[in-house]
Amino acid sequence: MSHLPPDHFLSLPRPEAVMGPPPGTVDTTTLAAHDFDVDNRTGFMPPQPPLTRLPESWSPWEEVLDDAVASNLQLGDKLDLSDADRSRSAEWRARVRALPILPTHELKKSEILLRRSHHVLSWIMHFYTRTLPPSSPDIRIPPPITLPLLQVSEYLQLPPVLTYSDDVLYNWELKMPQGPLSPAPELDNLKCLTLFTGTRDEEEFYLSSARIELRGVEALSIMRATMDETFVGDDIAIRRITAYLHSLSSVIGELTKLLLAVREGCDPQVFYNEIRPWFRGADSDVDAGKKWIFEGLELDPTLTYPAELSGPSAGQSSLIHALDVFLGVDKYSHAPHVTGVQPTAGTPGTSSSASPTSTSAPDSKPSVSFLTRMQSYMPRHHRNFLRHLSANPRPLREFVETSANESLTEAYNAAVTSLKKFRDAHVRIVAIYIVGPSRRNQRPMADLKGTGGTNSIRFVKSVRDQTAGAVLDSAH
Numbered sequence: 001m002s003h004l005p006p007d008h009f010l011s012l013p014r015p016e017a018v019m020g021p022p023p024g025t026v027d028t029t030t031l032a033a034h035d036f037d038v039d040n041r042t043g044f045m046p047p048q049p050p051l052t053r054l055p056e057s058w059s060p061w062e063e064v065l066d067d068a069v070a071s072n073l074q075l076g077d078k079l080d081l082s083d084a085d086r087s088r089s090a091e092w093r094a095r096v097r098a099l100p101i102l103p104t105h106e107l108k109k110s111e112i113l114l115r116r117s118h119h120v121l122s123w124i125m126h127f128y129t130r131t132l133p134p135s136s137p138d139i140r141i142p143p144p145i146t147l148p149l150l151q152v153s154e155y156l157q158l159p160p161v162l163t164y165s166d167d168v169l170y171n172w173e174l175k176m177p178q179g180p181l182s183p184a185p186e187l188d189n190l191k192c193l194t195l196f197t198g199t200r201d202e203e204e205f206y207l208s209s210a211r212i213e214l215r216g217v218e219a220l221s222i223m224r225a226t227m228d229e230t231f232v233g234d235d236i237a238i239r240r241i242t243a244y245l246h247s248l249s250s251v252i253g254e255l256t257k258l259l260l261a262v263r264e265g266c267d268p269q270v271f272y273n274e275i276r277p278w279f280r281g282a283d284s285d286v287d288a289g290k291k292w293i294f295e296g297l298e299l300d301p302t303l304t305y306p307a308e309l310s311g312p313s314a315g316q317s318s319l320i321h322a323l324d325v326f327l328g329v330d331k332y333s334h335a336p337h338v339t340g341v342q343p344t345a346g347t348p349g350t351s352s353s354a355s356p357t358s359t360s361a362p363d364s365k366p367s368v369s370f371l372t373r374m375q376s377y378m379p380r381h382h383r384n385f386l387r388h389l390s391a392n393p394r395p396l397r398e399f400v401e402t403s404a405n406e407s408l409t410e411a412y413n414a415a416v417t418s419l420k421k422f423r424d425a426h427v428r429i430v431a432i433y434i435v436g437p438s439r440r441n442q443r444p445m446a447d448l449k450g451t452g453g454t455n456s457i458r459f460v461k462s463v464r465d466q467t468a469g470a471v472l473d474s475a476h
């Protein structure tokens with residue numbers, strides 16, 4: 001960097017993660033943040049394998065998580081839970097409650113430490129809440145988890161709950177070392193860092209998304225090249241964009257194959273009955289009338305009751321949203337009325353009955369599109385990337401419409417249709433992994449709600465149908 005002038009943004013010291021950069025300057029809290037933390041080899045996945053261990057000062061968290069994994073803890077509402085299972089998880093929860101409340105200020109110095117902390121604390125929280133006996137009247141998260149998890153989440157601007165970044169983006173390592181010249185991890189050279197069940201099915205479930213993220217890097221570079229060409233906008237540009245859009249259709253076709261390949265390693269019954277219940281966030285406890293209570297919240301006056309507490313969902317993948325936004329399909333697929341959430345009586349709008357310092361949940365959830373709600377679960381640099389993409393002054397769809405070029409329109413429609421086919425496949429996956437197993441009903445209650453809080457199959461079908469509606473008339 002010695003050749004850079006001292007006032008260049010890359011020469012400036014990293015801004016404090018929590019404060020962000022001063023107004024008018026670029027956020028450089030991560031190495032690639034000047035590029036929205038989107039790497040040209042690994043896209044929304046980090047280019048280096050994520051940190052696997054926090055420094056010594058925070059080892060009590062790491063140890064209690066190791067212990068949860070090694071103890072093979074079982075879901076609290078498992079039908080054939082043995083007394084030994086029950087007492088093992090009760091002992092583990094007692095250990096969590098006895099943890100010291102560790103300070104988090106030093107973690108703010110590094111985005112990488114903050115990410116690992118969010119990963120460790122949110123996995124502990126899910127192990128804790130989901131092993132509670134079903135007879136517990138509410139879900140109480142003890143202070144040694146509440147305080148650091150809410151503080152770390154505040155710094156990262158993420159909800160204090162397991163997110164797609166905790167179980168996919170930052171939950172991998174290489175099976176075998178790759179040479180320094182390898183541009184990105186090979187799709188079959190990944191394994192996961194943390195699992196609830198230790199099963200291959202669970203690992204394959206996360207890795208199917210990870211592979212989609214890595215294969216999607218080519219889509220990101222096509223988007224970049226297309227955006228450059230729309231600025232030129234001449235006949236050559238139109239020809240190039242036409243070719244790029246055909247390539248994009250093929251890449252989305254590859255993503256569809258990778259999505260369907262989840263069936264090779266992840267059994268639907270195991271997914272529905274043994275894996276998915278671990279993901280449940282506060283939404284899933286609403287029907288049972290249970291509130292999440294963050295004990296100790298009042299000890300830090302800067303903290304408030306979290307607004308968002310849905311479980312992790314690949315609906316938080318920035319890649320799929322980026323495709324929607326780039327193609328201008330999001331106005332259809334994720335129109336404001338496509339919230340996925342069934343309005344409940346007396347919860348029409350945005351009002352909330354919890355006071356800022358209340359330790360328990362507000363009664364209602366704002367009615368915003370699923371896309372908008374899921375963006376708050378994405379790493380903030382990725383959220384900014386999507387905002388930047390939305391603010392593109394020469395949107396592709398408009399460009400295609402005004403160009404009125406038949407080949408270009410056809411290529412655009414092919415890309416939209418490819419995205420619609422991805423969603424056809426996704427509807428099949430939701431039918432196989434959620435609707436089918438729910439009919440056999442091995443769990444206490446048939447659970448058709450998505451972990452993102454939607455009415456799963458109805459919602460994914462409506463997003464798919466809206467995507468199809470974005471195809472342009474060939475007259476354009």
Ligand code: HEM
Binds near residue numbers: 429433
């Ligand atoms: C077994 C595998 C999968 C199942 C059972 C599944 C299930 C679901 C469900 C139930 C929803 C509704 C939202 C919610 O409440 O969470 C959803 C949404 C979504 N999922 Fe999946 N999903 C799977 C794999 C994937 C993968 C691998 C991706 C891509 C990386 C993906 C991308 C999305 C997207 C983008 C949405 C938002 C709706 C849309 O834009 O189409 N899903 N998924």
